[in-house]
Amino acid sequence: MIGERWTAYWFVLPGTFLLLAILGFPAIASIVDSFGSVGSGGFGSAYLALLSDQRFLTASFNTALFVVCVVTLHIILGLAVALLLNADIPFKWFFRVVALLPWTVPDVIGGLIFRFMLDPLSGGVNAIAFRLQLMQGPYDWLGDPGWAMFSVIMAETWRGYPYPMLILLAGLQAIPKEQYEAAAIDGAGRWAIFTNVTLPNLMPMVLIAVVLDAIWQCRLFGMIFGMTNGGPGDATQNLSLFVYRQYFQFFETTYAASAAVVLAAVLLAVAIPYIRSTLREKS
Amino acid sequence: MQHGKGFWLFVAIALFVMAIYNLMPFFWMISSSFKTDIEVTSYPATLLPQAFTTDAYARIWAQEGFVLYFLNSIKVSGGTAILSATVGVFAAYGFSRFRFQGRTALMATLLVTQMLPGVLLVGPYFKMLSLVDLYDTHLGLILAQTSITLPFTVWMLKGYIDTIPVEIDQAAMIDGATRLQSLVHCVFPNILPGLVATTVFSFLLAWGDLLWALCLITTPEKQTMTLGITNLVGQFRVLWSDIMAATVIGCAIPAFFYLLLQRYLITGVAGAAVKG
Numbered sequence: 001m002i003g004e005r006w007t008a009y010w011f012v013l014p015g016t017f018l019l020l021a022i023l024g025f026p027a028i029a030s031i032v033d034s035f036g037s038v039g040s041g042g043f044g045s046a047y048l049a050l051l052s053d054q055r056f057l058t059a060s061f062n063t064a065l066f067v068v069c070v071v072t073l074h075i076i077l078g079l080a081v082a083l084l085l086n087a088d089i090p091f092k093w094f095f096r097v098v099a100l101l102p103w104t105v106p107d108v109i110g111g112l113i114f115r116f117m118l119d120p121l122s123g124g125v126n127a128i129a130f131r132l133q134l135m136q137g138p139y140d141w142l143g144d145p146g147w148a149m150f151s152v153i154m155a156e157t158w159r160g161y162p163y164p165m166l167i168l169l170a171g172l173q174a175i176p177k178e179q180y181e182a183a184a185i186d187g188a189g190r191w192a193i194f195t196n197v198t199l200p201n202l203m204p205m206v207l208i209a210v211v212l213d214a215i216w217q218c219r220l221f222g223m224i225f226g227m228t229n230g231g232p233g234d235a236t237q238n239l240s241l242f243v244y245r246q247y248f249q250f251f252e253t254t255y256a257a258s259a260a261v262v263l264a265a266v267l268l269a270v271a272i273p274y275i276r277s278t279l280r281e282k283s
Numbered sequence: 284m285q286h287g288k289g290f291w292l293f294v295a296i297a298l299f300v301m302a303i304y305n306l307m308p309f310f311w312m313i314s315s316s317f318k319t320d321i322e323v324t325s326y327p328a329t330l331l332p333q334a335f336t337t338d339a340y341a342r343i344w345a346q347e348g349f350v351l352y353f354l355n356s357i358k359v360s361g362g363t364a365i366l367s368a369t370v371g372v373f374a375a376y377g378f379s380r381f382r383f384q385g386r387t388a389l390m391a392t393l394l395v396t397q398m399l400p401g402v403l404l405v406g407p408y409f410k411m412l413s414l415v416d417l418y419d420t421h422l423g424l425i426l427a428q429t430s431i432t433l434p435f436t437v438w439m440l441k442g443y444i445d446t447i448p449v450e451i452d453q454a455a456m457i458d459g460a461t462r463l464q465s466l467v468h469c470v471f472p473n474i475l476p477g478l479v480a481t482t483v484f485s486f487l488l489a490w491g492d493l494l495w496a497l498c499l500i501t502t503p504e505k506q507t508m509t510l511g512i513t514n515l516v517g518q519f520r521v522l523w524s525d526i527m528a529a530t531v532i533g534c535a536i537p538a539f540f541y542l543l544l545q546r547y548l549i550t551g552v553a554g555a556a557v558k559g
Contacts, residue, residue: 215398
């Protein structure tokens with residue numbers, strides 16, 4: 001249309017400028033800062049220092065372990081529940097609500113609830129273990145590095161799995177009914193239908209769920225902050241907590257920025273296939 | 284296909300197990316919030332309160348700060364949701380209806396910004412806010428939260444606007460309406476459910492945030508709900524019944540909204556993930 005050439009920009013620019021100010025600028029400032037010098041080192045010395053920092057390596061390892069475990073469990077649980085909710089069950093509305101509930105909990109509050117459940121003295125887990133005579137006395141689960149990591153993974157598994165579940169449920173609902181009918185006419189059993197019709201159709205959605213969930217889990221902060229605060233020691237500290245500490249407790253801004261840039265780079269690498277496919281579909 | 288009795292029995296058991304698993308922590312939280320402070324600190328813990336009491340809620344209510352945290356959270360989350368929906372709906376309309384130079388690049392940038400970790404931004408953001416005297420203010424926190432909610436708001440709203448036929452706009456403009464009028468009168472009413480769902484989703488994302496409030500707010504009276512509860516635990520004596528009472532309130536608002544909108548969530552949240 002005539003005179004429309006510039007109209008688009010009137011719609012798009014306010015949002016763009018706002019994002020540039022509140023997002024683009026801090027991101028660039030962080031990246032620039034990360035290349036500053038640390039101690040006696042020169043350009044980029046913060047990155048070199050990271051490589052020999054045991055706490056950073058521990059945080060990276062924790063993040064990787066946490067994300068792999070949580071995302072795997074999320075996909076398994078999410079797929080199972082999505083399949084259940086996709087069946088013609090009675091009280092569907094009720095079960096859908098129940099399935100969604102954990103995800104409505106703010107992550108720090110989820111962390112606090114689990115911290116209390118695992119409390120050595122007044123926690124519910126110890127009470128149940130005592131009643132079932134599995135244990136003689138109270139045990140401090142979150143004071144034990146191994147159990148603490150396991151507990152944090154379990155807590156986030158519970159809280160976060162409805163998100164991939166929703167994505168998978170949307171995927172299940174999009175599979176054409178005709179394919180199921182055709183498979184049934186051919187005499188395929190339930191398992192054969194699942195592996196030959198459901199799974200292949202769902203695979204793209206599984207990948208999307210994995211990527212998006214992994215991004216959420218890499219960035220996770222509140223859940224761990226509320227539950228263990230990274231402890232005991234550094235046993236459950238992930239990269240988000242590491243950066244937060246470096247910045248706001250030790251005031252090592254350059255060092256913190258370089259660790260944050262590493263985290264951002266990993267996230268983008270994970271996300272690039274998703275971003276590319278989304279843009280291709282759209283244009 | 285036909286399913287036998289065994290299949291339905293399996294489904295029923297599985298649904299039951301899922302419900303128990305999902306509700307257990309809620310049960311623990313609510314049950315503990317009604318215990319007396321003696322019972323809540325005893326070993327082994329009881330599963331149901333022996334002497335039912337609402338003392339914990341009364342204490343939380345009487346702690347003046349707590350009502351304030353609640354109102355602060357509503358203010359900050361509400362401000363974030365309204366700001367990102369207002370700016371977002373225009374941008375979404377622009378991306379949906381126009382093909383202009385730099386469109387793909389801008390859309391790609393929007394997607395990329397959704398992948399950035401909060402800790403990358405929070406440091407420089409803290410410095411920026413100090414420079415413009417917005418550190419430790421709700422406005423500063425609202426702007427910070429908007430950096431998270433705006434990108435996905437635009438993407439979600441664009442998805443909704445894409446489903447409205449362009450012919451509706453064109454018909455309006457043939458009748459002499461401007462672009463803005465056609466957005467307000469033709470597109471707006473059609474995407475209202477999606478707009479509400481997106482706005483509520485931003486509200487909830489801001490409601491659940493801890494990182495930004497932790498880094499940008501220092502005055503106790505300005506704390507949000509999540510920050511207030513977190514600091515309650517940090518104090519020397521942890522009285523779990525009080526904290527659980529506070530978390531019940533902190534969970535009630537998001538749970539209420541999600542349940543209200545659960546119909547839109549599958550097409551909205553999952554749809555945004557699928558369609559971009």
